[in-house]
Amino acid sequence: MASLSEEVLLVVKKVRQKKQDGTLYLMAERIAWGPEGKDRFTVSHSYSDIRCQKISPDGKAKVQLQLVLHTGESTTFHFANESTSRKDWEAAKELLQQLLPKFKKKANKELEEKNKMLQEDPVLFQLYKDLVVSQVISAEEFWANRLGGINNGESAACENKQEVGISGAFLADIRPQTDGCNGLRYNLTADIIESIFRTYPAVKQKYKENVPHNLTEKEFWTRFFQSHYFHRDRISTGTQDIFSECARQDEKGLKSLVTQGVKNPMVDLLSLEDKTLDEGYGISSALPSTSHASRTVKESSNFAIIKRFNHHSAMVLAAGSRKRDVPADQASETSSTDGNSRDSDFFQPPLKKVKLQEAIEYEDLQQENRPKTVALNLKKSDRYAHGPVPLQSQQYTTSQDIINSVNYIKHEMSNYKPNLTQVLSSAAASSAIAALSPGGVLMQQVAQQAINQMVPTEIQAELKHLYVAAGELLRHFWTCFPVNTAFLEEKVTKMKSNLERFQITKLRPFQEKIQRQYLSTNLTGHLECMLQAAYSKFHIWQTRRMMRKT
C-alpha cells in the first residue's frame, strides 16, 4: 500500500481499469490505481516511467486517459463516474501535465534507444549475444562507439527545423458554429492566435496592452470578433471600439503600400484597370463617374471588401517573409514589403537596371570562362597503334620459309573437296569428350567451385557469426594503435585477452565440430590468420615498450 510519507495529490473514485472498478490515486511521485474494496495497488507507475499521456477526444462518450510508458506498454483508465467524470478527468489530466515534465529522465531514453537498435538489427543483436552475453567484452565497450551517433544526430535535426508559414485562410478556418441560441461560437487554437499575431502586429500590440490588465483573454477575443474591424464591411468606425485604431492604422498601411508600388520595375500595375461594361453595353453615353459620392452602395462595399482582401494578403505575405522571433518592436522591422513599416526604399534605380540586364542577356550565349586546359599535341602517336599490349617474342620466319609455306598451302587447297564423313575418328572424339567431362583436363576448376554446396548451411551461418564477432573484436583491437595514452594501453591489453578468450571459447569448439563431421576443407584458416596477425602486432608493441622502459 502507499507509504504514509507519500503525499496524495488527487483521489478519483470510480475509475475503471481493465473493466474493474477502482480508485485512482495521484501521489507526489507516482500514479497508482487500486481495485474497489481492496487495499493494495494493482497498478503503480512512477512518473519517470511514463513517457506521455493520451486523452480521448472531447466528443466521445467514454472519458479515458491512457498512460504510455517508456517500455512501450500502456495502461488505460476509464472515468466512469456519471456526474463528475468530465471534471475528474480534467483534473487528473491537468495534474499529470504539470507533474510529468518534472520527472522525465534522459537516461531512460538511452536505454530505449539501445533496445530499439538491438531489435531493429538482427546482426547487431547476434553480435551482442555473442560478445556481451558470453562475457567476452563488457557492455560499455560494446556501446561505446555505437551510441555517439544518436545524440549528435538529434541536435543537428533540431537546428534545421523549417519555419512554419501562415495559411492564407486562417481567419476563414475559424468557422463559427451556431450555439443554438442566436450566438456564435468561435474555436480558437493556439496556432490561430499565433497566426493572427504574426499577420496583424497591431492586434498583437493591443493584446499586450489590454491583457491581462483590462480584459481577460476571453473578453479580448470576444471583443475582437464582435468589432467591426473583423467584419467584412468596416464602414462604420465607432470610437468606443479598441480596434478602431487598428482599422485606421491598417488604412494608413494600405495607402503607404500603394504608394510604394511594386518592386519589379518591369511590372506596370497602373495599366491594369477594371473596365466594366455599364448599362447599355458601352454604347449608351452614360458619363463615367469617378467621384466617391456617385458610387452606389453596392459598389462601395465591393471596394471595401476588395481593399480588405488586398490588405490581408499583403499582411500574410509580409508576415511570412519576416524572420521569426524578432522582438516585438515594430519600428525595428526593416522589411519594406510591410505596409505598416516606415522604410524608404533606396534600391529602386539599380533594381531596374538589374532587371533589364537579366532580360536582354542570356547566360549560355556569353563567352565561357572554363578553366584553362592543355591542348593535345601528340608526338609519338604510333604508340597507340599497339596500345598497352606487352611485347611478345616474335617468331621470325625467313622469306624462303614463307614462300614455301604459301606454295604448299596453295597446292593443298587447289584440290580441296569437303570430305565430311571422315572428319573425326572415334578415338579422337572420345578423348575430347573425356577432356571435357567433369574431372577432365579442361574442367579442373569446376570441381573446386562447389564448396558452398559441400558445407551445410548451419555451419555456414555459424561461420558468418564467428566472422562478425571476430571482426568486431579485431576492430576494437586495431583502433587502439598507435598507442598514445594510458587508456589505450589498458584497452589494447584487454583486447588481446579478449581475443584469446574468443579463440578459446568460440573458435576451438567450432573447429572441433567441423573436424568431427569430416569436412576436409579449411574453413577457419583465414580467421586464425587474422588473429595471429593481431597477436604478433601486440607482441611487437610489447617488446618495444619494454625496450623503451629499460
Added chain:
Amino acid sequence: MHGENTQLHAERPQPICRMVFYTFISSEGEISLLVVVVDVNPIWWGQHAQSEPEFTLSKCLDAVMVMGNAHMAMTRTNQLAVIAAHCQDSHFLYPSKRLKGNDDTSSSRDGKYELLSVTNNLIAEEIRDIMSKTELTGNSTDTLLAGSLAKALCYINRISKEVGVAQEIKSRILVIKAADDCALQYMNFMNVIFAAQKQNILIDACVLDSDSGLLQQACDITGGLYLKIPQKVALAQYLLWVFLPDSEQRSLLVLPPPAHVDYRAACFCHRTLIEIGYVCSVCLSIFCNFSPICTTCETAFKIQLPQMVKPKKKKPKLPA
C-alpha cells in the same frame, strides 16, 4: 525434326545425338545467327601442315562445315555465315556472291538437305578461289582478324535490320584462331569488342595454337567462351560440344569454366606488364616511372613529394 535428317544421322559420327536435345528447348521463331571467322593465314597453315600432316587446313574447314551444318539443321530459322580471315583481306565464304548465279550445281548427289549441300559447295569453292589468289607482298604476315570481326559485326547488323523489328535475332561470333596475335591491331580489336558488347553479341574463341590475350579479353567482356584446344584433330568434337549451343542453352550445360584473364596493361616505354603505373591525364598513355614530361604529348607535370618528417632529437638524460 525434319524427315531429311534421318539420312543425316547415317553419315554423322556419334556425338551428333546431342543435337536432338537442343532442338526441343530452343524458343519458337527466334532467329539465331552464327558467324564463324576462320583464320586461314596461309603462312601459318603452310608451316604447320608440313610439321603436322594429319591436321591441315582442309581438315579444319571440314570441321567448320560440320558445325555449320549442325547449326543450320537444328532449327529452320538458324542462319550461318562464314568469313575467312586472310593476311591480305577478309572474305565471305558463305553467303557469297556466287549464290545468285548458278542453280544447277545445287542438286546434291547423296540426298542431303539442300541448303546444307549448297552451303558446303559454296564454302569449298570460295576457299579454293581465295587460296589460289594468294599473293605474297612480304610486308604483312599477320592475319587481319580485327577486320574480319568488323565485317562480321556489319553483317550481323545488316541481317538484324533486314529481319525487321518484330523478329528477335540472337547472334554470336565464333573465332577459330591459328596464327599469333598482331599487336598493331589492338585499337581496332578493342573497338570491335566494345561494339559487340553494346550489341549483345557474344564472341567465342577456339584457339588452336598459342593463347591470345586479345581474344581472352574479348570473350570475357562479351560473355563468350574461350577455349584452347589440346588436340587439334578433335576440333569437330570441341566445336560441337562447346560452341554449338547458344547462350541460353549454355547455362544448362556443364562447360569449361572461364579462365582468369590478365588485364594488366603494358607501359608505353618498355612494353612490360605493370600493376601500378602513371597515366598522363592529357593523352592517357601509361608509364611505369614518373617523368616530369610525358614523352607522347610533351605536357609538363609537377608532382608533390611526401613531406619528410625530421626525427626528433632525444633530450640527453641529466646525470643524477
